[in-house]
Amino acid sequence: MRPYQIIADSSCDLPAKLREQCGIGIVPYFATFDGEHYYKEIVELTAEVFYEKIQETKIFPKTSLPSIQDYIDVFEPYLKEGKDIICICLTSKFSGSFQSANNAKGILLESYPDSKIEVVDSFCATAIQGLLVWEAYKMQQEGLSLEELVAVLEKQKQTAKVNFTVDSLDFLQHGGRVGKAAALAGAILNIKPIIVMKDGELFPDGKVRGHKKALKTVLDMTLQELEGKQEDYVICTIRAAKDRTEAATELIAALKEKGFHVADTPWIIGTTIGTHCGPTAVGIAYIQKHETL
Secondary structure (H helix, E strand, O other): OOEEEEEHHHHHHHOHHHHHEEEEEEEEOEEEEEOEEEEOOOOEEEOOHHHHHHHHHHOOOOEEEOOHHHHHHHHHHHHOOOOEEEEEEEOOOOOHHHHHHHHHHHHEEEOOOOOOOOEEOOOOOOOHHHHHHHHHHHHHHHHHHHHHHHHHHHHHHHHHHHHHOOOOOOHHHHHOOOOOOHHHHHHHEEEEEEEEEEEEEEEEEEEEHHHHHHHHHHHHHHHHOOHHHHHEEEEEEEOOHHHHHHHHHHHHHHHHHOOEEEOOEEEEEOOHHHHHOOOOEEEEEEOHHHHHH
């Protein structure tokens, strides 16, 4: 069996320690605050600096997907080493990165016809994409072939979900996810939306009044969905800006109390998804473990 390299878009928000531990190749997205100067996510702009800049400038940033050449630049060194490739991309319902990666694949296979390049539409974003990448690494360590790995991921990605809330609807409204009237009403009435991500898309799942009630709702939803399945799922909390750390940490404590094995620190929502949800997002992400499918 030929060795293979796991690669993902920077949108996966895999924490730096895990990226280094797993040796994951990363293809960065780009973010801009003025439409002229674009910064590579992770490489030139960390999530913490990104949120600080949002809070300081009150500017709505924009993102740009990696180009075909960006994928080629990351893929080719591994092909030269004699490795095959699996690239786990941000959901195609959010971005064209999946297509860019496939186009890069087509170009490279002309020069490396004996290599294999698998491009997977994760149907995920932020931490659930990252959890899928983390699971891929564990399967690789267990000796699964590239073909076996892809087959499991195609099943596993259907089990991924994020439940989260935000304090402000401004960023969702700016990105076209909610109407201007709803955003205005939310600000006046202290309404916090409950939002879920599943099947590659974002969906509103209700609204409550007040931050504490919103957090409790996110927690209760997750506990209900995973009741009796604590050992079957990989789970983590997520947060945007630093001032969301306390809220995410409260969720960690509550999940541990219910018997979940959850990461001790929240995963940070990166610039790709943070552009759309803003600095106040906090929630829970989970995916079924590969060995329980």
